[in-house]
Amino acid sequence: MISRPAKRRTVLAAALATAAGAATPAAARTDQGAAGRGRGRPGRPRKDDLIDHHDWSCLSDWKGGTHEGTRAGGDRPGITLAKPAGTVAYTDPHTGTEATWEYARWTSPRHEPTVPASEVIASWNADTPAGTWLRIELRGTYTGGGDTPWYTLGVWTAGDGDDVPRRTSVPDQGDGKSSVYTDTFAIDDLDAGPRLASYRLRVTLHRAPGGDATPTVWRLGAMASDLPDRFEVPATEPGPAAGVELDVPRYSQNVHEGQYPEYDGGGEAWCSPTSSQMIIEHWGRKPTPEDLSWVNPDYADPQVCHAARYTFDYDYEGCGNWPFNAAYAATYDDMQAVVTRLASLADAERLIAAGIPLITSQSFVEEELDGAGYGTAGHLMTVVGFTAEGDVVANDPASPDNPSVRHVYKRRQWENIWLRTKRKDADGKVLSGTGGVCYLYFPRETTAAQKKVLASLGIG
Secondary structure, three states: OOOOOOHHHHHHHHHHHHOOOOOOOOOOOOOOOOOOOOOOOOOOOOOOOOEEEEEEOOHHHHHOOEEEOEEEEOOOOEEEEOOOOEEEEEEOOOOOOEEEEEEEEEEOOOEOOOOOEOEEEEEEEEEOOOOEEEEEEEEEEEOOOOEOOOEEEEEEOOOOOOOOOOOEOOOOEEOOOEEEEOOEEEEOOOOOOOOEEEEEEEEEEEEOOOOOOOOEEEEEEEEEEOOOOOOOOOOOOOOOOEOOEOOOOOOOOHHHOOOOHHHOOOHHHHHHHHHHHHHHHHOOOOOOOOHHHHOOOOOOOHHHHHHHHHHOEOOOOEOOOHHHHHHHHOOOOOEEEEEEEOOOHHHHHHHHHOOOOEEEEEEEOHHHOOOOOOOEEEEEEEEEEEOOOOOEEEEOOOOOOHHHOEEEEOHHHHHHHHHOOEEEOOOOOEEEOOOOEEEEEEEOOOOHHHHHHHHHOOOO
8 A cells, every 4th residue: 555646756766766876865755755863862953963954933033034025023923925026927837827926035044954965855834815825945055066946845825726826846846966856855866966055945925916915924944954875773762752642633544535536536645634634633723614614524524635635736646745734734723833854763752752743754565564554655644652662652544444543563663664764665676765754743832841852853
């Protein structure tokens, strides 16, 4: 079973994996990333960490950078479109609609990761009222000199009506040294190529000409990493979350098999939005009855259908775009969300001990994870706790019904399939591993313990 459609990434991953001497970029995966850097840290990230998460989210952050028609402020600090910097034409590649939009733009200061990066995954939290949308871009500087183009990492809106372009990633972006694969920037040749010494993020806010609506961007950030190739990661011992299990709703993706083919048809294609919905509801948020009025009343768990629709990437033709899932979660009242990587299972334990569940991305053949009953080239599930012995308690949406969603997976097996950068499929072909990629969703108001563990992962 494959819980995220293979599509073009599988072909790319296979080609890179078989290239002589080439390492497979984690971005060129069906649903996955690369692997971790060791034990979890008690404080802020070290200067030699191989994973660097950096956000702009407070008022002083937004007052910095370069403003072109944007304004920083608000009770929840963010940037808005204060005065259009100009107009821009955009033709929606999915509908053919041509329109002119007013825009304003904010560009971050240059950020240098803790080590030069081979991959970058951005994420953002924003509000886009009717008739407004965002473009998120990245431009990096290589270690050997020279800059990347301005790469588009997403054309995003919370809505999907005729008043806005379709939510989409942008294909076929590259300069011969680096490329963008749906939601991830990656260096093309990890052996010979340069790394990314620094980067800037840019967000462009759009609205219809003459209007007064404005998007608001509350958080913009990225995870940059340069992780080693390895089929196996060091084993860890149970930590502070042993015996802790959080109360997280259980939803099965498989009960939606065949529903809404325009949003990739439910079932194995909906692991990401199903996992997202579980965690959103853990924090007490959910769609309103009005939000769900479009869903067939005969369908169970209509909120999962809703999550699939509003995370759908019209270029990828699926619901598994990582930043789009995080952005969807952050549309709920006072919710925040990031996409990042964790170094080890110890980091996950510290999150659970502080009361923060996580959504993890992994790939494996059936024999590698006892009790799963399937193999996958890419699958999202939620980690909700640990047994007293330190095994992983996961709400796995790849289950036949909601009551059977809770699983206990062996600690050693689970940490390896999540954190490794290389793996072999059932035919023995070498492919990329998952590398500790996860979504973290949490409310704006957090406890002291939650703030501490998030800060230790670079999330402010």
